[in-house]
Amino acid sequence: MSQKPKPGTLCVQAGWTPKNGEPRVLPIYQSTTFKYDSTEQMARLFDLEESGYFYTRLQNPTNDAVASKIAQLEGGVAAMLTASGQAANFYAVFNLCEAGDHFISASTIYGGTFNLFGVTMKKMGIDCTFIDPDWTDEEIEKAFRPNTKCVFGETISNPGGHVFDIERFARLAHGHGVPLIVDNTFATPIHCRPFEWGADIVTHSTTKYMDGHATAVGGCIVDSGNFDWMAHADRFPGLCQPDESYHGLTYAKAFGKGAYITKATAQLMRDLGSIQSPENAFLLNLGLETLHLRMQRHCENAQRVAEFLQADPRVAWVNYAGLPGDKYYELGQKYLPQGGCGVIAFGLKGTRQDTIRFMDSLKMIAIVTHVADARTCVLHPASHTHRQLSDEQLVEAGVRPDLIRLSVGIEDIDDILADLSQALGTLA
Numbered sequence: 125m126s127q128k129p130k131p132g133t134l135c136v137q138a139g140w141t142p143k144n145g146e147p148r149v150l151p152i153y154q155s156t157t158f159k160y161d162s163t164e165q166m167a168r169l170f171d172l173e174e175s176g177y178f179y180t181r182l183q184n185p186t187n188d189a190v191a192s193k194i195a196q197l198e199g200g201v202a203a204m205l206t207a208s209g210q211a212a213n214f215y216a217v218f219n220l221c222e223a224g225d226h227f228i229s230a231s232t233i234y235g236g237t238f239n240l241f242g243v244t245m246k247k248m249g250i251d252c253t254f255i256d257p258d259w260t261d262e263e264i265e266k267a268f269r270p271n272t273k274c275v276f277g278e279t280i281s282n283p284g285g286h287v288f289d290i291e292r293f294a295r296l297a298h299g300h301g302v303p304l305i306v307d308n309t310f311a312t313p314i315h316c317r318p319f320e321w322g323a324d325i326v327t328h329s330t331t332k333y334m335d336g337h338a339t340a341v342g343g344c345i346v347d348s349g350n351f352d353w354m355a356h357a358d359r360f361p362g363l364c365q366p367d368e369s370y371h372g373l374t375y376a377k378a379f380g381k382g383a384y385i386t387k388a389t390a391q392l393m394r395d396l397g398s399i400q401s402p403e404n405a406f407l408l409n410l411g412l413e414t415l416h417l418r419m420q421r422h423c424e425n426a427q428r429v430a431e432f433l434q435a436d437p438r439v440a441w442v443n444y445a446g447l448p449g450d451k452y453y454e455l456g457q458k459y460l461p462q463g464g465c466g467v468i469a470f471g472l473k474g475t476r477q478d479t480i481r482f483m484d485s486l487k488m489i490a491i492v493t494h495v496a497d498a499r500t501c502v503l504h505p506a507s508h509t510h511r512q513l514s515d516e517q518l519v520e521a522g523v524r525p526d527l528i529r530l531s532v533g534i535e536d537i538d539d540i541l542a543d544l545s546q547a548l549g550t551l552a
């Protein structure tokens with residue numbers, strides 16, 4: 125192809141290019157090990173002097189093909205698949221931070237990530253300061269410390285639907301010599317490519333829209349290759365000083381733009397082992413082949429649902445960046461001009477009992493702990509995903525106690541609206 129393929133083409137074609145006589149469809153390399161003829165050759169692989177497969181915990185051809193597709197979709201140089209989105213976000217930060225280090229995260233993030241950063245990583249001696257992304261630059265600047273190693277946020281926050289001002293946070297992070305990590309799960313590279321706005325590293329829970337059918341838990345980390353680690357060598361010794369567990373190899377020198385993902389693979393995946401199974405990677409790839417079509421339909425349906433809810437007198441409020449007048453409408457127009465995602469947050473007038481009655485009255489729309497798959501579903505974060513957070517933390521995470529998270533699927537819009545309408549009808 126003479127021109128660079130567009131995202132819709134990458135979804136279908138990228139990552140797997142069979143040679144003459146090879147399978148047209150990406151095969152599942154269901155093998156933990158790979159065979160070599162000489163001791164010497166295998167030794168070179170272990171020393172990272174040659175690239176090749178030897179053990180699936182480190183690399184597998186099925187996983188690599190899918191990681192390559194996601195890297196191309198995001199416009200990055202390299203990617204790795206992980207067993208879950210949780211593993212992706214943990215590795216993304218832990219690849220830069222060690223005990224005694226600090227990082228900054230937007231408070232408006234997924235509940236599981238909030239807990240990982242605020243509780244579990246704290247036990248490892250890594251401190252996270254949560255900031256309200258609506259704060260002024262001056263207020264945010266105060267959160268940086270000499271030992272700060274990165275800044276983190278979600279393109280569209282789960283579940284609140286806040287849109288992250290990526291360009292602004294990239295400027296703030298770079299001003300302090302640290303990279304910006306963006307969790308792009310909800311927008312997907314079909315609707316936002318954070319690297320184009322200055323982000324350095326992107327993460328995904330591929331469990332959501334990328335898989336799209338609720339079949340496989342998975343995650344991914346993509347590196348833009350843009351952050352100059354050696355220019356901040358003192359701050360990132362893990363990348364810029366010799367790794368004794370690899371005979372004194374220095375990642376940033378030996379691998380240049382591939383340093384970050386190589387370190388995450390060779391060191392973190394080797395030692396922590398949260399690999400995605402090749403079979404899940406295969407399912408993820410099937411999902412990716414239609415991502416561009418599904419995202420379009422999710423957004424068309426969600427826009428209609430958001431407008432319908434906003435017009436209903438029984439609905440107290442609706443958060444959806446596609447609604448004119450929404451707090452994030454302008455940021456949405458900037459970062460998500462073709463639409464954001466299918467997830468809407470809203471609240472009903474009345475009591476918590478009314479919220480529960482509404483949810484229990486839905487017929488086609490199911491109550492599930494999931495978002496962002498083909499089937500419309502609904503969840504009450506305060507009683508489900510965010511249950512472990514205190515009321516104070518709920519507010520900090522942008523989750524109002526009455527918030528209903530509605531993940532609009534790709535069914536016929538008339539049937540989605542009819543179900544919502546009959547459930548609203550059960551309220552006084």
Ligand SMILES: *Cc1c(COP(=O)(O)O)cnc(C)c1O
Nearest residue numbers: 208209210234282309329331342
């Ligand atoms: C679901 C989710 C995660 C966690 O992903 P898992 O695949 O469930 O581990 C992280 N970030 C966001 C934005 C999510 O929606």
